[in-house]
Amino acid sequence: MGHPLGTIARLTKREALVEITTAVRSLRAVRYYSDQEIEPAQVRRWVDTARWTGSSKNSQPWRFVTVRDSDRLEALSRLGEHAGHLEGCAVAVAIGMRPGPHPFATALDLGRVVQSLMLAAHADGVGSCVAVFEPAGNVRRAGEMLGAGDELVIDLAIGFGHADHTAEPAAGPSPPDRLPVDVLLRDERFNDV
Amino acid sequence: MGHPLGTIARLTKREALVEITTAVRSLRAVRYYSDQEIEPAQVRRWVDTARWTGSSKNSQPWRFVTVRDSDRLEALSRLGEHAGHLEGCAVAVAIGMRPGPHPFATALDLGRVVQSLMLAAHADGVGSCVAVFEPAGNVRRAGEMLGAGDELVIDLAIGFGHADHTAEPAAGPSPPDRLPVDVLLRDERFNDV
Numbered sequence: 001m002g003h004p005l006g007t008i009a010r011l012t013k014r015e016a017l018v019e020i021t022t023a024v025r026s027l028r029a030v031r032y033y034s035d036q037e038i039e040p041a042q043v044r045r046w047v048d049t050a051r052w053t054g055s056s057k058n059s060q061p062w063r064f065v066t067v068r069d070s071d072r073l074e075a076l077s078r079l080g081e082h083a084g085h086l087e088g089c090a091v092a093v094a095i096g097m098r099p100g101p102h103p104f105a106t107a108l109d110l111g112r113v114v115q116s117l118m119l120a121a122h123a124d125g126v127g128s129c130v131a132v133f134e135p136a137g138n139v140r141r142a143g144e145m146l147g148a149g150d151e152l153v154i155d156l157a158i159g160f161g162h163a164d165h166t167a168e169p170a171a172g173p174s175p176p177d178r179l180p181v182d183v184l185l186r187d188e189r190f191n192d193v
Numbered sequence: 194m195g196h197p198l199g200t201i202a203r204l205t206k207r208e209a210l211v212e213i214t215t216a217v218r219s220l221r222a223v224r225y226y227s228d229q230e231i232e233p234a235q236v237r238r239w240v241d242t243a244r245w246t247g248s249s250k251n252s253q254p255w256r257f258v259t260v261r262d263s264d265r266l267e268a269l270s271r272l273g274e275h276a277g278h279l280e281g282c283a284v285a286v287a288i289g290m291r292p293g294p295h296p297f298a299t300a301l302d303l304g305r306v307v308q309s310l311m312l313a314a315h316a317d318g319v320g321s322c323v324a325v326f327e328p329a330g331n332v333r334r335a336g337e338m339l340g341a342g343d344e345l346v347i348d349l350a351i352g353f354g355h356a357d358h359t360a361e362p363a364a365g366p367s368p369p370d371r372l373p374v375d376v377l378l379r380d381e382r383f384n385d386v
Contacts, residue, residue, distance in 0.1 A: 019212040019213065019216075019316075020212065020213055020216045020312055020313070020315075020316035021238075021242050021313060021316060023212075023213045024242050024243065024245065024246070024309045024312055024313060025242055025245045026245075027245070027246075027247065028247070029247050040380075043378075044374055044378065045214075047374050047377060047378050048374050049214050049217050049218055050217065051371050051372060051373075051374065051377055052217065052218045052219075052220070052371055053217070053220075053308065054220065054221070054222050054311075054323070056275075056323075056325065057275070058370065060371065060372050060377075062377070063377055063378075063379070063383065064377055064378045064379070065378070065379045065380065065381065065382065065383050066378070066379070066380050066381070067381060068380075068381070069381060072381065082249075082250070096383060102325065102327055103297075103300075104296075104300050104325065104327075104348055105325045105327070107296075107297050107300030107301050107304065108300050108301075108303055108304040108307065108323075108325065108348075108349065109304060110301055110304060111300065111301040111302060111303060111304015111305040111306075111307065111308070112304045112305070112307055112308040113304075113308075114301065114304065114305055115246065115304070115305040115306075115308035115309060116217045116308060118247075119213055119217055119312075120213070120214060120217060122213075123212075123213035123214060130247070130249075130301075132249065132295065132297065132298045132301065134295055134297075134298070146381075146382055146383055147382035147383045147384035148383050148384075149383065149384055152383060155297055155301075156301065177251065178244050178245055178253065179244060179253055180244075181237055181240050181241050181244065184240060184244055184253075184255070184256055184257055185236075185237065185240050185256075185257045185258070185259070186256070186257070186258045186259070187233075187258065187259050187261075188258065188259070188260060188261070188262055188265065188339075189258065189339055189340035190256065190258050190289055190339055190340045190341050190342065190345060191340035191341075191342055
């Protein structure tokens with residue numbers, strides 16, 4: 001069957017691996033954004049990519065709404081402890097969840113589509129950062145604000161924009177501190193160490 | 194600052210975009226696997242990529258355990274309605290979750306790392322499929338089986354392996370049915386249509 005990327009890519013398998021691995025490894029939260037605009041067609045392309053993300057029983061429990069209105073962005077930025085960056089983003093994409101029988105599986109599916117969407121923007125040179133709305137009262141407020149009705153729950157939005165590194169705090173962004181593989185990975189049983 | 198992929202990639206921005214977009218769009222669940230082995234070093238590389246995934250307050254609420262033992266894989270394959278593919282995979286990676294104060298945010302983070310891990314394998318030409326353990330009794334059983342102790346909850350595992358298309362049901366895999374962008378995406382409010 002050949003390599004799954006082979007029909008479109010002109011790269012060798014090795015080169016494709018490097019590209020995708022680099023994209024996943026280099027994706028970082030971007031919380032400060034320049035004035036550079038994001039075209040509606042660009043967001044549409046990211047959604048057109050992310051919609052291929054797999055989900056439990058192919059439920060595709062996600063719907064998307066773009067938010068550009070500055071009053072609405074400011075209001076959304078107050079709905080979570082770490083949602084402040086939504087105020088300054090070029091465009092936010094709020095995600096409406098269609099609840100399923102297994103809340104964990106549905107939230108997991110949303111996480112997968114979030115990562116796909118952020119990677120699609122990242123490949124485009126556009127930064128992003130997730131904002132989770134909390135507690136429950138703020139989830140309800142987000143739903144009202146975005147006309148979600150009874151079928152969708154708005155637990156989160158992603159802020160998108162080109163990075164403005166001059167706007168970062170003087171100390172600069174915190175270092176990308178990640179646990180090493182030796183801490184994260186075990187063989188056969190977690191306690192066999 | 195240039196393009197985020199620019200320092201490593203030799204491709205133009207346009208070409209990098211195509212590669213990553215293609216990878217996200219072409220990732221499909223693979224449930225039937227050939228006998229071809231997956232080296233431990235390969236899984237290690239995928240984890241080394243996925244560990245860069247962002248998470249709420251950089252909590253990195255994920256731990257990974259590889260499972261190759263056939264009895265253990267068979268037992269895990271019985272812990273969810275759609276976990277059967279774990280029995281035939283070359284290697285499974287079970288994910289241990291460290292619970293945080295916001296269960297939704299933690300599950301969302303796991304979804305992000307799942308997508309990163311599956312994309313890293315996909316770039317390598319290796320297929321995968323998520324298995325969620327359910328109901329709660331099966332989550333407990335998975336934890337006991339994998340020595341998770343009190344600090345980790347084992348809600349899911351991913352089966353990995355090279356695709357065996359000859360093993361698929363005679364009807365072939367179901368078509369990759371996905372909702373179109375026009376159904377998924379709205380502007381400003383969900384009900385403004």
